[in-house]
Amino acid sequence: MKRIYVKEEWCLGCHLCEYNCAFANSGLTDMVKALRDKPIYPRIQVETDAGGVTYAVSCRHCTDPICVKSCIAGALSKKDGVIEIDHEKCVGCLTCVLVCPYGAVVEDGSGIAQKCELCMKNSCGTPACVKGCPNGAIVYEERQAVPASD
Amino acid sequence: MKHYVIIGNGVAAAGCIEGIRSVDTEGSITVISAENHPVYCRPLISYYLEHKTDPERMNYRTPTFYADNGVTVLYGRSAEKIDAKTRQITLNTGETLPYDALCNATGSSPFVPPMKGLETVEKRFSFMTLDDTFALEKAITPESRVLIIGAGLIGLKCAEGLHGRVKAITVCDLAPRVLSSILDDTCAAMMQKHLEANGISFLLGNSAKEFKGNAALMQNGETVEFDVLVLAVGVRPNTALIKDAGGNVNRGILVDDTCKTSLQDVYAAGDCTEYRDISAGTDKIMALMPNAYMQGHTAGVNMAGGAAVFDNAIPMNSIGFFGLHCHTAGSQPEGCEMFEEADEHHIKRLFVKDDKLTGFMLLGHMHRTGIYTALIRNQTPLSSVDFARLRVEPQLAAMGSAYRDHVLKGAV
Numbered sequence: 001m002k003r004i005y006v007k008e009e010w011c012l013g014c015h016l017c018e019y020n021c022a023f024a025n026s027g028l029t030d031m032v033k034a035l036r037d038k039p040i041y042p043r044i045q046v047e048t049d050a051g052g053v054t055y056a057v058s059c060r061h062c063t064d065p066i067c068v069k070s071c072i073a074g075a076l077s078k079k080d081g082v083i084e085i086d087h088e089k090c091v092g093c094l095t096c097v098l099v100c101p102y103g104a105v106v107e108d109g110s111g112i113a114q115k116c117e118l119c120m121k122n123s124c125g126t127p128a129c130v131k132g133c134p135n136g137a138i139v140y141e142e143r144q145a146v147p148a149s150d
Numbered sequence: 151m152k153h154y155v156i157i158g159n160g161v162a163a164a165g166c167i168e169g170i171r172s173v174d175t176e177g178s179i180t181v182i183s184a185e186n187h188p189v190y191c192r193p194l195i196s197y198y199l200e201h202k203t204d205p206e207r208m209n210y211r212t213p214t215f216y217a218d219n220g221v222t223v224l225y226g227r228s229a230e231k232i233d234a235k236t237r238q239i240t241l242n243t244g245e246t247l248p249y250d251a252l253c254n255a256t257g258s259s260p261f262v263p264p265m266k267g268l269e270t271v272e273k274r275f276s277f278m279t280l281d282d283t284f285a286l287e288k289a290i291t292p293e294s295r296v297l298i299i300g301a302g303l304i305g306l307k308c309a310e311g312l313h314g315r316v317k318a319i320t321v322c323d324l325a326p327r328v329l330s331s332i333l334d335d336t337c338a339a340m341m342q343k344h345l346e347a348n349g350i351s352f353l354l355g356n357s358a359k360e361f362k363g364n365a366a367l368m369q370n371g372e373t374v375e376f377d378v379l380v381l382a383v384g385v386r387p388n389t390a391l392i393k394d395a396g397g398n399v400n401r402g403i404l405v406d407d408t409c410k411t412s413l414q415d416v417y418a419a420g421d422c423t424e425y426r427d428i429s430a431g432t433d434k435i436m437a438l439m440p441n442a443y444m445q446g447h448t449a450g451v452n453m454a455g456g457a458a459v460f461d462n463a464i465p466m467n468s469i470g471f472f473g474l475h476c477h478t479a480g481s482q483p484e485g486c487e488m489f490e491e492a493d494e495h496h497i498k499r500l501f502v503k504d505d506k507l508t509g510f511m512l513l514g515h516m517h518r519t520g521i522y523t524a525l526i527r528n529q530t531p532l533s534s535v536d537f538a539r540l541r542v543e544p545q546l547a548a549m550g551s552a553y554r555d556h557v558l559k560g561a562v
Binding site: 097 | 440467552554
């Protein structure tokens with residue numbers, strides 16, 4: 001399946017993906033109204049390593065998702081490879097935040113959990129982080145596993 | 151065609167069904183369900199009292215879950231006996247049920263210590279099941295004074311659920327602090343203060359020794375008057391079926407990392423089991439819903455002839471009250487070192503021993519905590535990561551570029 005991957009060598013560390021994510025999932029059509037003077041709760045996080053290299057982290061849509069297995073509300077599920085949260089069922093226990101090994105499930109600012117759903121549920125079409133990245137550092141494509149190395 | 155039987159219809163059973171079906175789409179699956187409900191999210195009963203969910207949303211799976219998976223559920227029936235030699239189960243109705251592979255997912259039951267005069271209390275409840283919750287809800291009024299025996303996860307979630315629907319809530323516990331199974335004194339004190347600020351009263355290091363109708367005589371001589379009593383002292387694994395069948399049982403049913411019991415073709419999963427906590431290196435009862443699912447799934451795969459192991463279990467809890475959340479995982483072994491960061495509104499305590507993160511307690515700020523949990527679960531040598539950075543904030547940036555490439559550049 002297609003997933004979001006980052007090319008850290010192209011990442012500028014501009015955090016635009018975080019803003020585009022928050023806007024795409026705000027349900028609003030005006031970016032200024034959606035984001036101005038508000039804390040944002042994006043589903044993608046830009047990290048900086050000790051050497052100053054930046055890259056964005058979002059849900060990996062794991063083959064064997066521990067968040068789905070751990071959800072105490074039956075709110076997380078995997079459909080056609082995409083891991084989704086049913087926001088009506090989520091009670092905000094945050095067990096998914098406790099178990100996601102990549103820190104890709106986060107609280108949404110209102111007390112319940114949210115995560116990247118590849119912009120399948122909003123009106124964006126393609127993932128907003130990919131579409132809005134000014135330097136092509138986030139891509140949406142099919143890839144195979146990279147073996148873990150030491 | 152194989153015949154699979156699952157005793158119990160909780161989340162471990164749901165995991166078992168999904169595990170079996172990931173390997174075998176043909177075999178028959180029969181679930182014996184003492185409760186007259188399809189599998190539901192047991193920990194959500196307090197959220198139901200708070201009106202944050204309802205019975206429909208509390209269903210763990212879709213309404214067609216059993217039909218989609220070709221499962222027959224025998225509601226309102228329980229297993230009385232397992233004959234592991236003839237591979238047959240006797241039900242409370244006298245019927246017998248043959249199996250090729252069996253999963254005992256019988257859960258746990260509320261433990262009620264002997265307390266004098268308990269039978270004189272008219273309105274007394276446990277807080278484990280949906281039916282307990284409906285009964286409790288029926289008994290309360292806006293004028294009720296509620297006494298909850300037990301300041302653990304169940305008792306305090308009950309208190310939060312009842313808050314705003316009754317006049318007063320008092321929680322007592324023999325332990326000197328709240329949530330004594332998951333929090334240390336410092337963290338428990340912060341949580342207690344927050345609960346008190348929200349109107350919950352505590353009597354700690356103190357419990358009821360005798361009841362006379364609606365009055366509890368406490369161990370310190372005090373008398374507490376109440377209208378409704380909730381017993382949330384603790385739970386005990388339901389082990390009798392396996393024990394009587396000759397299986398190895400300690401406090402819980404002993405299972406290996408394939409979730410097999412000592413009996414041929416008999417597996418066990420969920421709150422009824424005792425299994426290895428890799429953060430402490432000891433076998434424990436870890437009655438936790440995520441682990442129950444993972445055990446059930448593992449058992450199911452193996453029952454169907456696949457090969458699965460659940461060999462990285464740890465205790466872990468995510469729980470919050472009135473907006474103050476806490477995340478705990480792993481253990482604090484003797485001689486571990488503690489790294490702490492704290493202010494008025496948050497505490498972070500990380501426990502390290504032998505170059506491994508063995509556990510943590512976090513209160514107040516829950517962001518990307520799973521990165522810490524994975525360090526415990528994977529037993530990652532801390533010398534292989536930038537632990538000084540990780541201590542400040544959980545982040546993949548501190549895990550090394552090889553790990554990052556593995557996680558971010560390909561499918562995981």
